[in-house]
Amino acid sequence: MxxxxxxxxxxxxxxxxxxxxxxxxxxxxxxxxxxxxxxxxxxxxxxxxxxxxxxxxxxxxxxxxxxxxxxxxxxxxxxxxxxxxxxxxxxxxxxKDLETSKSEIDRLNQKIRSLEKTAEDQKKTSKDNSEESSSSDTASNDKVISVYKSMDSGKAAKIIAQLKEKEALKILNGLSKKQLAEILAKMTPEQAATYTEKIAASQE
Structure with a gap:
């Protein structure tokens, strides 16, 4: 202790x-x-x-x-x-995406311009062809009318009566009043009446 x-x-x-x-x-x-x-x-x-x-x-x-x-x-x-x-x-x-988009837009714009030019050329060609066709048709009609002018009225009346109405009216409208009167006189009364009505309607 x-x-x-x-x-x-x-x-x-x-x-x-x-x-x-x-x-x-x-x-x-x-x-x-x-x-x-x-x-x-x-x-x-x-x-x-x-x-x-x-x-x-x-x-x-x-x-x-x-x-x-x-x-x-x-x-x-x-x-x-x-x-x-x-x-x-x-x-x-x-x-990069923006550049790609820009180039794509440029390409599409170029394509649109090309298509517009093609459409314009076709339109111009079509118009030229239409004018040529129209002038050709006019020359052809003038030639046919001149043939009927020189033809005997009796023969002309018989031939015109056989033509389609549209063609017949073209020829009749191209003749002088004297020639028209002579040809209508050689037709039957029904034919003369029909053509007279049509000629009068086209001149109104």
Whole structure:
């Protein structure tokens, strides 16, 4: 029992003689250094921050905050750079599509102009052919009428009576009044009446 008391007494002695003055010295030294402008807590915080269990208990130092902030900024910068790269790529694709569309529009416009020119040429050719045909028909009609003008009225009346009504009227309208009267006189009364009505209607 007395042995235990002796050990306890020795421990107290060691505590009072060595440990307490040491703690006092550490505190006093820390205060002096702090007053001199030295951050005493910084190395302790850094050492504690590297220890897995103590890391959660120790508040972040300015350096750790700066490191964390820099890492976050770097991450944001990388994300922004990736977004910019993607958008540039998209713009490039859109520009290529636009160029393709422009060339396609130019090709279609050229095709339209070509078709319009072809249609205009065909229209012109058709008009020229129509005029030629019309002038040819007029020349042909004049020639036929001149034949009937020189023909005997009796013979002319018989032939005209056999023709289609449209052709007969063309010839009769091209004759002089005297020749017309002679030819109608040689026709049957029914034929003469029919042609007279038609000639009168066409001249109104």
């Amino acid at each position: 007395s042995g235990k008391k002796k050990e306890s007494g020795k421990f107290r002695s060691v505590l009072l003689i060595i440990i307490l003055p040491l703690i006092f010295l550490l505190i006093a030294g820390g205060i002096v250094l702090w007053a001199a402008g030295v951050n005493v807590l910084k190395p302790i915080q850094e050492a504690a921050a590297k220890t897995p269990v103590l890391k959660e208990l120790v508040p972040e130092t300015e350096d750790r905050k700066d490191t964390s902030s820099t890492a976050k900024n770097n991450s944001n910068t990388a994300a922004l750079e990736k977004t910019i790269k993607d958008q540039k790529s998209e713009i490039s694709i859109l520009n």
